[in-house]
Amino acid sequence: MTAVPVRSGISAVGLVVPLAGLAVLVGLAGTTHRFLSLDNARAILASTAFVGITAIGATLVMIAGSGVSLATSQTATVTAMFFLSTQQYGLVTAVTVAVLTGVALTALQGAVIGYWHANPIVLTIAAGFAIGGATTWFSGGTPVNPEVREFDVLNSTVLGLPVAVYVLLGVTVLAHLTLHRTTAGRQMYLVGSNRTAARAAGLPVGRVTVIAWAFFGACIALTGVFLASFNTSATVTLGGTLTLDAIAAVLVGGTAITGGRGSALQTLGGAVLIAVISDVLLLRGYSTGVQILVKGILVLAAVVAVHLRATRGRR
Amino acid sequence: GTTGNASSADGSSSMKGKTIALVGYGSSNPWGAYFNKVFTEQLTSTGVKINDMTTMDPGTQVQKFNQALAQKPDLIVLAILDTQAMVAPIKKAKAAGVPVLAVDGPTDPSVAADVMSVLSDNEVLGEYAAQNIIEGLKAQGRETGNIIVLTGTKSMLVTQDRMKGFNKVMATAPQYRVVDEQDANWDPQLSGTIAQQLLAKHGRDGVQAAYGMADYMALPIIQAAKQAGFPIGKDGLVVTSSNCFKAGIDAVKAGELYGTATEDPGTIAKQSADYTVRFLTGKKPPQSETVKEERVTAANVDQFAEQCSHA
């Protein structure tokens, strides 16, 4: 992965806890009726895809040390609307328009954060209000219902899996390669690890931040495109709980919120883990409340575990 | 549907200078957006002043209602977000002598006598959904059948009423069974996710029909079913919903959605506007009116295409 290996001293505790957790999960899952079916595996992957794509983008932003975005849902909604209202120009144009919209909106926030060091939380709350307010204003609340349905192909399945799953895998691979094999990716880790040092060393902090956010924007837009296709129309609330779901997946994947550590593959794992657990609970007949509760506990466990591993030996 | 154009009602001149506070659903909700638009359009020519006090947040709604009350309008038109939270404010309005017209969802029974109302018939909407399913399954010649239901936010009376009607009719066909009922919170994305998992849980021969409480909740079920390889329509999964949107009408036409029902915002907005005119011109309308809801299936879909195309 990297030319210069990072010391891989895995302590007994660090290994036992996740293994025990995994064993419990496998046990639970294996004894759950219909869990071990091809259909269910497919359903899990399919339900991972939408949140997963956004979470992969969020991973880059978090690694680059600019924390989280609280404007994700609103951005996804806007891109979905642009996607649907440009259907008549063909699928490629519509997707391009959506992605460019997502990239422009999100990279702009990245620029303010990267070049002017604005606080990401405050900025993205503001952006969320602005995008949400403007969307309601311009759409007047009316849903976008396209006459032409170019998007149908995005709802189809290939080898039994929805197209979105392949896009998720593609985005993951792309993010992974970007992070580990490109100058920009390495700089994301460095900037996230110590932003002041990166600045003093003359690293292009602003540019790196913008690249990470632009990637994120493209991912949000892809999620928006799939959401729009799946629902065949877009309303102001289409984005739903995407914001927190994406952050949860990134955190469960073990990326540090303080930046400098994490990976796209781990986020994919985090997203799948959340989906699997929700699925097991659903199949076992637990209520929505219990599903959410367990998700919260899972995020907490991941955050604590990541933190303990990172600070092991430094405290 | 009743109504004509409210502005043509006689005595509209006597409405000049009157004020209505519209404490309705916010325009971030498509249903609310179209309702507000039609309602306002219907009344503009009468010269009545409408204060926009819409919101989608229950807390803000209480505050805006109280605000409206303080401005002593001639009528408050209210679309309730949180039934309980509205009880005390409605009592206050009663005490202050400000008339309230509740539209769409019902008020809490304890204050039902204190307001006028133009209500959607949610029980009937639920019944229609059940009828659609039974009809669809019978048409396929099925002796038995399993059904999954994705509801709107369970805490809302609207949801509860629809389920009441739905269950009542389903009880008449005990050979068809509801195997799973989940709260999808009026959220299309959540509907999709839950549908994917439920379909996988019960398997291809474990589910024959599905009820998504609104078109935008039923369509994700159809997508999820398609992706999971379920046949849809004629010989496949029977999917129905219960308030029509344009996308739903298209799906009915395409044969993917077995049926839906009205509760379209335009109709109720027109009837509410009409009611308002009658009230403000002293015509003493009945205390409560119910909007006539219609069942929509492939047979009569063209008739409703226009009515349902606005949200």
Place this chain on the structure above:
Amino acid sequence: MPAVSLLVVIVAFACSPLLSGTPLQPFDVYNALQGFAQLGLPALAIGITMIAGEFDLSIVGTYALGGMLAVSTGVSSPALGVLAAVAAGAAIGAAQGALIARLRIPSMPVTLATYIALLGLTYAISGGLSKTYPNSDVTLWVDQTLAGIFSPRSLLTLAVFLIAAVVLGRTRLGRELRAIGGDRRASRVAGVGVDGLVIGLFTVSGTLAALGGALLSYSYASANPDPGLQPLILAAVAALLGGVSLAGGRGTPLGLLAGALSVALLAQIVAITALPDFTTQLLYAALLAVIVAIESPGLRALLDRFRASRADRPQTLS
């Protein structure tokens, strides 16, 4: 900052008759204070954690849970309901605080996780349904008009702010809170009992949020299992307008009071003038944009540079 934003909003409030065409009434103030009562306690809860350099996202979770518990347990005795809510809030806060202080984890991800878990817990308790509070005497009591513009709820909220102002202003706790927000390590070395303070802090923020939720659900006569992110975001906006910085070390309860009042008045202005609902969102966005500009070092540097280039000729050296 808090004084300026409050002043601007008050002036706008006073001018709102120009748009609405009806003169202001005491009721307008009452209603604004009702809005303040709804927002105030969560704003104070998140505000004090921000002063100490933490960020307690879980307050919306505690807020929802507090409301649900109050409604479930306070039917016969409202005080008992409040007590149950507050006890739960304090316990959750203390547990979170202990985790954050002892392991020195950033509070944001921890409280995010707790928020999700609490949401699930509230959902599970209520079965996802809003829960009705049948004791209408209490509902009427908490919102009755006092002295024209107050209600017991808004007075209680104001009182909590004043207590916080006295405690933080007149004891060394205020100094230590800002100190651990300004520089955690230095405070530790100087002898501040940082861990205890952080645990206490989260206990208090959990308590305040739960109390806020309980009062709100009494007022609505119902508890909503999922209030969404809106209360959190508005509370954060109030705190930011109140002169608290996300970097920590800055802010006072009176500043927070001004911030919460500003946000409440703003919502009231939109209600009085019957502007469309999305205007509120755009107004918040604009206010936050100002905060972003003021707070972000890069933008400040840009301003400095501009000033420096203008003051270039006469050299100054302090």
Place this chain on the structure above:
Amino acid sequence: MIQIDGLTRAFHGVPAVSGVSFTVGAGEIHGLCGHNGAGKSTVVKMLTGQLTPDSGRIVIGDEPVELRSRQAAQRAGVALVDQELSVVPALTVGENMLLGDIHAPLVNRRRAAYAHCRRVLDDMGLEGIDPDQPLSTLSIGEQQLIEIAKALSQRARLVILDEPTATLTDVESASVFAAIRRVAATGCSIIFVSHRLAEVLELCHSVTVLRDGRKIATTPTADLTVDALIVQMLGEPPFRLAAARKPDHDLAHALRISGLRVPGRLRDFSLTANAGRIYALAGQLGSGASDVLRAVAGLHPTAIGTVELHDRPVPVRDPVAAARHGVAFLSNDRKSEGLFLDRSVGWNLTATRLPFFARAGVLQPRRELVIARALAERSGLPEHRLGDPVAALSGGNQQKAFVGRCLGRDDVFALLLDEPTRGVDIGGRAAIHQLLRRAADAGLVVLFASTELDELLELGDVIVTMRDGQIVNRYDGDVDVDGVLLMRDMTRGIA
């Protein structure tokens, strides 16, 4: 009287302090010396409740004490000035002076508190500072003085000062020494930790030297010289570099700085410098020396002036552009503004030279490894540690990794270093000096700022003295300079 008996503490099984014992009498000023990592701060932390000893005993007065927290230590009568500046800029001066003091009342009594702070400040000769002033308005040196004043005013039985003078001017140090002597005269014991050995000999009654966590000796200062102290610390005669200063008339100018100004910090600075020479900026804190470097590196957003490097103008307010033009900068704060602490040594060494092993933005891992290995060797770091997080290195090795980042790059023409050997022991210092000399020999302009006379004289070919944001004197390579001359420039400025 303070008695320390067999104090021992290990980190992850590696002993940092082993069986250290010594005694400090009432009224005694006791020096604690040792090279970097010798264990001084670890002893201090155990005495102040920040670390618990694995074994050993601390006796204050007559009774043994268990110091489990800072509060417990304060109750036992121990006051501390930490090695790192430990004040909170967000608070006022007065609030800082009362912060964490267990004797401060729970309820604020503003007037009494103000009077108390006023008195303490006056005692330190800080009449110009108001207790209600925000601390952030003070210079770093003044902030340090506040911290010292606070510790000395706590009526403690033992005051520990861990490198209190590292950021002070000599004038300020002198007033601190006077205050320390006054407090000692009241019967309080003082432990004074410092790398400035002359200072230690001047102030202390006796000195305990630690090496590798063990006590070497406790000696009365009357019997010691600086050289003797160094021998105790290092165990062998100190490593000395020949101070070969080179003339620079014969070379073309590579770096031209003219009219450089930073509002409030730097009045007017111009310098022409040659490739292949080392330029030393001599100035105390606040003299502007460090600001020159930061401005050239693009880190002062308000800087004005022109900088040219090999006849190409370098924009002065953009760190990225400065780096692109061949300026490499090393901050004096390597922890927060230098290293990527949780990343590996390898990543740190290669952080600024990614283009060297990237093709079209894609990294080539094999080339990276080769380059990282070569750099480790060049900067004197063990190759087997390339994969370790840099935080796990000792201070000296961390600094080597920091310097190593800028070496051997053909796109760097000017090397700017702020306090290149801060917190580095004598051995590590010599090694870093050698690296810099080699860099200059390879054709770079090397410009560094320092407050240490030895370093300035040893390393600088041209020495520029600064004070109050401007140049006082420039000493070229062929002029004789001595410490007295430099010190006079740095403290008194232009006559």
